[in-house]
Amino acid sequence: MCNMKRSLSGIKPTGNLTLGNYIGALRGFKKVQEEYESFIFVADLHALTLPIDPQALRSNTKDIVAFYLAAGLDVNKTSIFLQSDVPAHSELNSILINYLYMGELSRMTQFKDKSAKMNHEAIGVGLFAYPVLMCADILLYQPDIVPVGEDQRQHVELCRDLVHRFNTRYSKEIFIMPKAVTPKVGARIMSLSDPTKKMSKSDPKGDIFLKDEPNVIRKKIMSAITDTGSDIFYDPENKPGISNLLQIYAALSDISIEEAQAKFKDIHQYGEFKKIVADKVLEELVPFQERYKEFLNNKTINDVLNAGKDKARYFANKTLTKVKKTVGLYVHE
Numbered sequence: 593m594c595n596m597k598r599s600l601s602g603i604k605p606t607g608n609l610t611l612g613n614y615i616g617a618l619r620g621f622k623k624v625q626e627e628y629e630s631f632i633f634v635a636d637l638h639a640l641t642l643p644i645d646p647q648a649l650r651s652n653t654k655d656i657v658a659f660y661l662a663a664g665l666d667v668n669k670t671s672i673f674l675q676s677d678v679p680a681h682s683e684l685n686s687i688l689i690n691y692l693y694m695g696e697l698s699r700m701t702q703f704k705d706k707s708a709k710m711n712h713e714a715i716g717v718g719l720f721a722y723p724v725l726m727c728a729d730i731l732l733y734q735p736d737i738v739p740v741g742e743d744q745r746q747h748v749e750l751c752r753d754l755v756h757r758f759n760t761r762y763s764k765e766i767f768i769m770p771k772a773v774t775p776k777v778g779a780r781i782m783s784l785s786d787p788t789k790k791m792s793k794s795d796p797k798g799d800i801f802l803k804d805e806p807n808v809i810r811k812k813i814m815s816a817i818t819d820t821g822s823d824i825f826y827d828p829e830n831k832p833g834i835s836n837l838l839q840i841y842a843a844l845s846d847i848s849i850e851e852a853q854a855k856f857k858d859i860h861q862y863g864e865f866k867k868i869v870a871d872k873v874l875e876e877l878v879p880f881q882e883r884y885k886e887f888l889n890n891k892t893i894n895d896v897l898n899a900g901k902d903k904a905r906y907f908a909n910k911t912l913t914k915v916k917k918t919v920g921l922y923v924h925e
């Protein structure tokens with residue numbers, strides 16, 4: 593058995609993946625698998641928390657697997673699987689839902705943001721309880737780290753509270769304490785049309801989609817909202833648009849914001865700056881898109897998912913059994 597530390601993360605197939613998903617999550621998964629035994633899943637059950645067309649859900653799911661492979665996930669290092677292929681996620685969810693509180697769940701930013709746009713009477717229970725399922729997703733694999741973008745940090749913090757509560761209640765280390773790991777640069781990519789808002793696949797205004805044609809990506813960057821000045825420096829409060837583009841450039845160049853800023857100190861035209869940012873985005877995304885198309889059209893996806901499912905079920909069932917015994921459920925052969 594492998595003694596490496598473990599990592600777990602996932603993406604929900606609610607729409608076309610964005611540059612935010614790429615920089616905040618996907619891009620980091622490849623690095624993580626070099627140091628951690630890695631589990632990466634498609635959070636398809638989470639996608640049901642808001643109404644979604646079944647056909648779109650299926651094709652988004654396949655897309656994400658192809659994106660994982662295109663991002664360089666190696667099936668010998670990372671188990672890639674579907675959440676719905678591992679029944680233990682739903683089973684652990686049924687247990688953990690009794691260990692989290694209404695007050696905690698109602699304070700989650702994602703729930704508040706998404707439900708604010710809805711008629712109170714029609715807010716789905718699944719949307720409210722989303723973080724419980726996310727706790728189950730994480731804890732089944734006993735990961736040391738959970739690589740996510742900044743918006744998911746709060747859910748991982750809630751999971752940490754749950755681990756503390758659960759382990760204390762049963763006076764045993766049933767769950768290992770997971771830690772959210774966000775990228776140093778690019779943990780919250782903002783919308784290009786409103787850089788005070790997160791770039792989000794379910795609110796697609798101002799998004800760069802990973803499937804956008806290169807000319808569309810360039811056009812979107814060239815018309816990104818900025819302020820009226822002409823100097824390039826990082827000031828998210830007063831220059832959110834320029835700061836967002838700097839962040840994108842720095843993240844894709846694997847340099848700090850300060851280094852990116854220094855690079856542009858002699859440029860005093862936003863147009864010239866945007867062109868360099870667009871070149872950088874395309875340099876990264878064009879080969880990525882080619883690999884994605886190859887994976888989407890060959891037959892490896894099902895094999896990858898079958899192998900991932902077997903490994904995930906093995907680990908998940910071990911944890912589930914341990915939890916069932918701990919809480920007093922009668923486990924028998």
Ligand code: AQP
Pocket residue numbers: 602603604605606607610612613614615616617618635739740741742743744778779780781782790791792793794795
């Ligand atoms: N704008 C972003 N910047 C950096 N990271 C981001 N992530 C999402 N948006 C950004 C990270 O991508 C991973 C997958 O996210 P998810 O699909 O689980 O859902 P989410 O966090 O709610 O992301 P979206 O794109 O906004 O989805 P919808 O619109 O469906 O709710 C996570 O690690 C997330 O932090």
